[in-house]
Amino acid sequence: MKLTARIERWPVAGAFTIARGAKTHVDVVVAELADRDGVIGRGAGTPIYYHGETAETVLAAVLSQADALAAGLTREDLQARLPRGAARNALDCALWDIAAKQSGQPVWRLAGLAEPAPSVTAFTISLADPARMEADARAAAGRPLLKLKLAGEGDRERVAAVRRGAPEARLIVDANEAWTGRDVAAEAEVLKPFGVELIEQPIAHGQDALLDGIDSPIPLAADESCQDRADLDRCVGRYQAINIKLDKCGGLTEALALATAAEAMGLEVMVGCMLSTSLGIAPAFLLADQARWIDLDGALLLAADRDMAMSIDRGCLMPPAPALWG
Structure with missing residues (x-):
């Protein structure tokens, strides 16, 4: 599978304020996987500040797996190759998404979960x-x-x-x-x-x-x-x-x-x-x-x-x- 990834910036409505400060925007990293038939799976990760993550470090970690993904990296392999955090989240979710689209089955069914309800x-x-x-x-x-x-x-x-x-x-x-x-x-x-x-x-x-x-x-x-x-x-x-x-x-x-x-x-x-x-x-x-x-x-x-x-x-x-x- 071919990997592409990018940083997106999304403004907050007003400001999001907690005890540690306020945010007026959020940067997310989007990972996209494409197979030879043009099927695309996507996932997104928001950097975790208390992991020391930034959008740039998350993007670099995502892109570091490009060769492995091209060689057939699985979700199970990914768990050992990247630590917990936003980069692994973006790729893990992209792998779930492309698997669902390739199989014609929703992720909830592939994962053995109940059908989502409101x-x-x-x-x-x-x-x-x-x-x-x-x-x-x-x-x-x-x-x-x-x-x-x-x-x-x-x-x-x-x-x-x-x-x-x-x-x-x-x-x-x-x-x-x-x-x-x-x-x-x-x-x-x-x-x-x-x-x-x-x-x-x-x-x-x-x-x-x-x-x-x-x-x-x-x-x-x-x-x-x-x-x-x-x-x-x-x-x-x-x-x-x-x-x-x-x-x-x-x-x-x-x-x-x-x-x-x-x-x-x-x-x-x-x-x-x-x-x-x-x-x-x-x-x-x-x-x-x-x-x-x-x-x-x-x-x-x-x-x-x-x-x-x-x-x-x-x-x-x-x-x-x-x-x-x-």
Whole structure:
């Protein structure tokens, strides 16, 4: 197969703000594989900053596999040739996509999964002052599930403001490591009256031992602290859930194995994403049936999406069109 790849820049609608800063655009790397009959498979990866990735390093890693792909590289071979991360994700998803198109079977069937159905996805309320977050929540109040970005100081006021703005919505929160050094159980207790049902990554990854003995009244989910199956052992007993992102773990192949292993270890699954277009969201959507929480709004936060974009109806993300992916 012949490989081509490129970097694309997509503007964010306004700004996407978390505890570590704001983004006004996202760079994604698109990999395309073409066989001799002109069948094309595509995959996309968003660089993971805490892996030290940039669009340029991801593109170089993707292109480094051109000769191997021309010689018949398989998905299984790819797992050993590239580490977890956005480059392997882009290529792994492109290999799934071309296999589906060559066989005339959708990826979900090739992978032995249930046929994708419309699924409620979280919609992110970016970090801001309480008044702004309340206004943003009111504008999104028709969505059934909202995800709030928190920062540590002033989080109770932010969550209270969002609850005023969207009194009927389910709420999950993402501390993005900002509760490091804080009493996690006490912080969670303060948020419990507002109906928060999940707290993502309260402390810095690598410092997970700080959660030993913590009895949080709200389940905790590992995001940065759980990249792939190698991280599961240190999550058990500290977190109640993990957030699976294809860019973190390195593609749909590892994501499927990670979801199965997490379930066997008693961990709930959340499926999430980086900022990305619908091409990056489509493969992750196949995990929705295995997840308790779905957070696949990465393309909804962009100023524009690619052609054949995935759509949302009353807070439910619709399955991707095969012409987009899979």
